[in-house]
Amino acid sequence: MNIRFTLNGKAMDLDAAADRRVVDLLREDLGLTGAKEGCGAGECGTCSILVDGEHRLSCLMIAAQLSGRDVVTIEGLSEKDRLHPLQESFIRHGAVQCGFCTPGMIIGAAALLKRNPQPSREEIREGLAGNLCRCTGYQKIVDAVEAALLPEEKL
Amino acid sequence: MRQVRLPQTLADLWSLLNKDPTALIFSGGTDLFVKMRADKVAASTMIGLERLAALRDIREDNGDIRIGACATHENILRHPLIAAHLPVLVQALRTLGSPPIRTMGTIGGNICTASPAGDTLPPLYVLRAEVEIASSKGSRSVPIPDFIAGPGQIRLAAGEIVTGVRVKKPAEFNLHHFEKVGQRKSMSCAVAGMAALLRVTPSGAIEACRLAWGSVGPTVMTDAGIENFLTGKILSPDTLSAAARQVTRMVMPIDDVRATADYRRTVSGNLLLRLSGMENPTIELKRQSPSEGM
Numbered sequence: 444m445n446i447r448f449t450l451n452g453k454a455m456d457l458d459a460a461a462d463r464r465v466v467d468l469l470r471e472d473l474g475l476t477g478a479k480e481g482c483g484a485g486e487c488g489t490c491s492i493l494v495d496g497e498h499r500l501s502c503l504m505i506a507a508q509l510s511g512r513d514v515v516t517i518e519g520l521s522e523k524d525r526l527h528p529l530q531e532s533f534i535r536h537g538a539v540q541c542g543f544c545t546p547g548m549i550i551g552a553a554a555l556l557k558r559n560p561q562p563s564r565e566e567i568r569e570g571l572a573g574n575l576c577r578c579t580g581y582q583k584i585v586d587a588v589e590a591a592l593l594p595e596e597k598l
Numbered sequence: 599m600r601q602v603r604l605p606q607t608l609a610d611l612w613s614l615l616n617k618d619p620t621a622l623i624f625s626g627g628t629d630l631f632v633k634m635r636a637d638k639v640a641a642s643t644m645i646g647l648e649r650l651a652a653l654r655d656i657r658e659d660n661g662d663i664r665i666g667a668c669a670t671h672e673n674i675l676r677h678p679l680i681a682a683h684l685p686v687l688v689q690a691l692r693t694l695g696s697p698p699i700r701t702m703g704t705i706g707g708n709i710c711t712a713s714p715a716g717d718t719l720p721p722l723y724v725l726r727a728e729v730e731i732a733s734s735k736g737s738r739s740v741p742i743p744d745f746i747a748g749p750g751q752i753r754l755a756a757g758e759i760v761t762g763v764r765v766k767k768p769a770e771f772n773l774h775h776f777e778k779v780g781q782r783k784s785m786s787c788a789v790a791g792m793a794a795l796l797r798v799t800p801s802g803a804i805e806a807c808r809l810a811w812g813s814v815g816p817t818v819m820t821d822a823g824i825e826n827f828l829t830g831k832i833l834s835p836d837t838l839s840a841a842a843r844q845v846t847r848m849v850m851p852i853d854d855v856r857a858t859a860d861y862r863r864t865v866s867g868n869l870l871l872r873l874s875g876m877e878n879p880t881i882e883l884k885r886q887s888p889s890e891g892m
Contacts, residue, residue: 444602461599461600462599462600462602483635485628485632485698485699497701498697498698500698500699503628503632504702505602505627510604555697569784572696572785573696573698573785
């Protein structure tokens with residue numbers, strides 16, 4: 444079917460199987476490999492994307508559902524050569540080890556800050572409860588999200 | 599490749615369903631797409647309800663609260679009407695899945711999936727929710743225990759959809775409580791859960807109560823005998839312990855990957871003991887318990 448939507452600010456008009464999983468469409472058809480398939484069942488959050496600004500899982504969406512939506516993947520979060528404040532903060536705080544969860548973590552954190560611009564550490568933990576990390580123990584991830592709230596780096 | 603339809607109006611939906619009454623209907627897709635990946639979905643046509651604005655509404659209707667089937671868990675959690683009148687549902691929704699699952703999944707989907715572990719179900723049973731059903735021919739509503747027939751089994755005819763759920767404001771209850779025990783805090787399938795509505799006097803007498811347990815039987819478990827036993831008694835550890843012993847005999851759990859049946863029986867009883875810490879229910883109602891993080 445023909446599907447029109449916005450992807451990282453660009454108008455898209457493409458033909459895809461209506462039931463193609465969005466994670467496959469992004470990675471295999473469009474070459475955007477930032478969103479990853481971890482569990483494929485909605486439990487790990489590594490395939491996270493923003494759809495109309497909300498945190499969704501691309502392994503639990505199919506192509507037809509993109510029609511008319513505004514989709515942002517990790518590739519579209521930065522502005523040109525300037526990293527998103529969350530990306531800067533993750534680098535500065537060493538909130539990355541193997542890196543597999545990182546795109547999903549940052550997308551999840553961006554959605555959290557959108558609905559709650561001043562989260563406490565506990566609220567950051569709750570907000571990222573759908574994103575698993577097997578390396579960092581989460582401490583540095585929470586540090587990075589918290590630091591991204593500082594005035595000079597404000598979203 | 600399957601056909602996927604996302605009708606924008608109920609009229610379009612009925613015409614699609616008239617053409618293909620066997621089409622698979624989905625809402626948030628958080629359960630269905632997991633099954634689809636495992637090749638367990640045979641349907642050749644799928645109809646998604648996500649674009650039907652009429653099904654997303656949360657509102658007061660003749661003094662009742664009516665939640666559209668396609669209201670997401672997050673929509674419901676954030677709605678002032680729900681926060682004001684249905685703390686027991688809010689408490690349960692806070693334990694459901696994770697933020698992205700709550701953003702995608704819907705209450706209608708949770709009801710129709712009819713999992714014994716569905717987190718919205720014990721609250722909906724104690725709230726005596728009515729499930730609203732419609733087809734091109736008309737509409738009807740049924741009490742939720744009559745709608746859910748067993749694990750994954752619902753009483754919905756071909757051509758019908760669930761349009762919403764309706765509850766009376768539980769104004770006569772001053773203590774709302776939900777607790778779920780799982781293997782971890784978020785993204786956790788319940789090992790056992792309990793929803794409770796009680797009316798407790800300032801001196802601690804239980805004047806009315808409704809209780810429902812999830813994950814410990816083929817459907818949500820309720821027992822009028824246990825509710826009657828508690829009614830008229832003082833909300834004390836002794837009373838609750840006596841009722842908890844009855845609960846362990848009443849529930850019908852199974853052994854599975856998450857827990858043994860014996861463990862579930864014990865936990866079901868113990869969940870009731872938690873109420874003994876809630877002697878000041880009016881404050882409890884206003885101060886909703888903080889949600890569980892990860």
